[in-house]
Amino acid sequence: MSKKPVILVTRKLPDAVEDRLKRDYEPMLNPNDTLYSADEIIKMASKADAILPCHTEKFTSEVIARLPDSIKAIANFSVGVDHVDLQAARDKGLIVTNTPDVLSDATAETALLLLLGAARRAGEGEALVRQQQWKDWSPSFMVGVQVTGKRLGIVGMGRVGQVVARRARGFDMNIHYHNRSRLSPDLEDGATFYDQLDDLLPHCEFLSLNCPNTPETVGLLNAERIARLPDGAIVINTARGTVVDDEALIAALKSGKLAAAGLDVFNNEPDIHPAYRSLKNTFLLPHIGSATRETRNAMGFRALDNLDAIFAGREPGDRVA
Numbered sequence: 001m002s003k004k005p006v007i008l009v010t011r012k013l014p015d016a017v018e019d020r021l022k023r024d025y026e027p028m029l030n031p032n033d034t035l036y037s038a039d040e041i042i043k044m045a046s047k048a049d050a051i052l053p054c055h056t057e058k059f060t061s062e063v064i065a066r067l068p069d070s071i072k073a074i075a076n077f078s079v080g081v082d083h084v085d086l087q088a089a090r091d092k093g094l095i096v097t098n099t100p101d102v103l104s105d106a107t108a109e110t111a112l113l114l115l116l117g118a119a120r121r122a123g124e125g126e127a128l129v130r131q132q133q134w135k136d137w138s139p140s141f142m143v144g145v146q147v148t149g150k151r152l153g154i155v156g157m158g159r160v161g162q163v164v165a166r167r168a169r170g171f172d173m174n175i176h177y178h179n180r181s182r183l184s185p186d187l188e189d190g191a192t193f194y195d196q197l198d199d200l201l202p203h204c205e206f207l208s209l210n211c212p213n214t215p216e217t218v219g220l221l222n223a224e225r226i227a228r229l230p231d232g233a234i235v236i237n238t239a240r241g242t243v244v245d246d247e248a249l250i251a252a253l254k255s256g257k258l259a260a261a262g263l264d265v266f267n268n269e270p271d272i273h274p275a276y277r278s279l280k281n282t283f284l285l286p287h288i289g290s291a292t293r294e295t296r297n298a299m300g301f302r303a304l305d306n307l308d309a310i311f312a313g314r315e316p317g318d319r320v321a
């Protein structure tokens with residue numbers, strides 16, 4: 001029997017995924033879930049045929065150039081691939097895959113959680129209860145913004161954006177969106193399309209960021225764009241922190257231009273801009289968009305499907321480079 005391919009797995013994966021890895025491969029597992037440095041990954045990779053990383057490991061062009069020739073593929077446990085320099089991978093002849101589709105529902109759930117949490121001041125309210133600071137009920141106590149029937153603008157109407165729209169319709173929200181291209185009428189489902197992001201913004205009582213991190217989207221929500229939002233708008237981000245200009249968002253939250261923000265992703269995670277923590281009108285989560293048992297299993301199995309195809313000499317379903 002030929003030797004099983006060796007897979008360097010950079011983080012602790014769900015048990016069922018590790019069981020399948022052990023059955024079909026020689027995995028180099030990380031039972032303690034240690035965050036490996038680039039040097040450690042490069043060293044361990046000399047014994048491996050492929051790497052199964054998460055977005056927490058950065059594969060810059062320098063790292064990719066230093067990977068040993070034994071490595072044929074980077075099969076990511078993530079839909080986002082902004083942590084991998086795809087051109088450098090192509091130049092080195094590496095196959096790169098991701099895990100689309102399987103995390104759309106979980107991420108959209110998180111977007112709705114943020115939307116409701118930010119609008120209804122859930123973080124602030126929970127802290128009052130936990131810290132025994134809840135003294136009384138009054139008509140003016142903890143009054144937030146109603147979600148039902150409001151206009152939701154979605155930037156990036158890909159897989160996740162479309163599920164966000166469907167779930168938001170359950171709250172009778174009116175969907176407006178900007179995307180690189182207009183969706184077909186069945187996918188659009190009555191949503192209003194704006195060819196230009198700047199034209200969408202004045203219509204957004206809520207704004208959900210669902211676009212990928214690309215050079216074009218870095219700093220997309222900047223001071224000029226925030227100024228175009230209606231006063232009292234609420235911003236939700238489950239995409240990537242890079243899409244937001246932190247200083248501009250924080251200034252707008254401080255001035256009251258924006259009523260609130262619900263954020264699951266940040267620049268420089270987990271060392272986020274400290275002002276987010278001190279503001280009362282932020283509802284903050286630690287990048288848990290895809291963190292459900294079902295989705296994390298599905299992401300792992302999808303990464304393994306890609307590896308299976310690669311080592312069987314077939315084209316992997318989710319090839320991005």
Ligand code: DGY
Pocket residue numbers: 054055077078079080081103289290
């Ligand atoms: C993704 O899959 O891109 C999520 O953000 C987790 O990495």
